[in-house]
Amino acid sequence: MRFAILAMLVLSAGCPAKLDAALGEDNGAGSGSGGAGAPTECYVASDCVPAGPRCCDCPTHAVPATDPAQRACDEVDCEPMSCGSPMQAACEYGRCVLECSPVACDGASCAYGFVTDGNGCLTCECAAPPATECGIDTDCARVREDCCGCAMGGEDTAVLASQVSLHDATLSCPATPSCPGYDTCAPDLAAR
Incomplete structure (x- = not known):
């Protein structure tokens, strides 16, 4: 009986070392960490750039500046585009996102607010009642x-x-x- 108890103690003594090793491999992307296992794309806004479906299209999303497809577009000569309101790339919670740039309207005051464009960004045009x-x-x-x-x-x-x-x-x-x-x-x- 003593031999069985001794064997159990020896076997259970091995578990904490193995458990500690498993805990040491935690990358912080588990449940509740906010990372959800996704790799971090950015740390600051300058890590991101606006991008469209094709090189010369208006931006619809943002990607990391190191994205290979986006880097290939850097070499393409595009005609000047009119894409509506100005958009900018931003870094939010480690992900690149496209957001509306702030727009300054010279002294504009509109009783019913301002019109939004196709991107959902505010313009300087007054909204109708x-x-x-x-x-x-x-x-x-x-x-x-x-x-x-x-x-x-x-x-x-x-x-x-x-x-x-x-x-x-x-x-x-x-x-x-x-x-x-x-x-x-x-x-x-x-x-x-």
Whole structure:
């Protein structure tokens, strides 16, 4: 019995050395490390360059500056391109990515924000107002908010002039609504 216990101790004594060796081989790319086993492409933005599907195409992604296909494109003469908004390569969490370059618009201020281009980058062009709002007063029409409207003791509101019929239909008012019968309209109230 002593011999069996001694044999077990000797066998189990070998495990920690083997376990330590396995732990020493950890490259930090395991679960929870954020690396997920993928090789690091970059450390800083200058490690990356914008790239397109072919050498003279507008950039759609970013690759490491050492990428062999991209290095081959360095030798190709391309015509000047118009690719929309300026894009730049960046390094995020060890991966090369293509991002929108900052754009300075001289004194531009837009009530509805700025237009985005095909790449999703902001331009200096002002965005149009949403279709649910009036850009100018004549885009709107004054309508009754309820079945009575302010002329018969209810309330009025404003909707897009193109949606007056739709608004009236959604009220679902009876032919002769029960209203107080007195005018509650503000004399200076206009659709805006």
